[in-house]
Amino acid sequence: MISEKMKNSDFHKFFVDELRDLYWAENALLKELPKMQKASTSKELADGFAKHTKETKKHISRLEKVFESLGEKATGKKCEAMAGILKEGKSIIEDTAKDTMTRDAGLVLAAQKVEHYEIATYGTLKVFASHMGHKEAERLLAETLDNEKATNARLTGLAERFINKEAVTE
Ligand SMILES: [Fe+2]
């Protein structure tokens, strides 16, 4: 149970506000991932985006559970940072040619910027939750944090295994 005193504290309000920002960011990302999948040259990268689309749906429902655990409504608030990162992703697609590995190298860059932003946000909000004693929120945020880190590592793996090498020689 969250006490009235906690609910009215500036830190708690700030935490909830940042959760709304993150909720908006995940929903915005969910719309872009299928476009990144379609723009991919290699099947491996396209499959990676398909996988992360499914995972992102889970991130969204986990955030809904976080709001629920705090007795708050799940609503989003525009995240200017994610909006900017996604806009940059679009221009990376425009700036690279279809069916090239340079396109895939660019998509990995765009996707890793997204993952790093998510890792920073989930990491910090998890620690906030821990310090406020919001155990359920902490557990849910940690779960998604682990998945974002794994996604980032998978992207590095694809880039190092073949994408960058093939981009250099095309
Ligand atoms: Fe996510």
Ligand SMILES: [Fe+2]
């Ligand atoms: Fe992610």
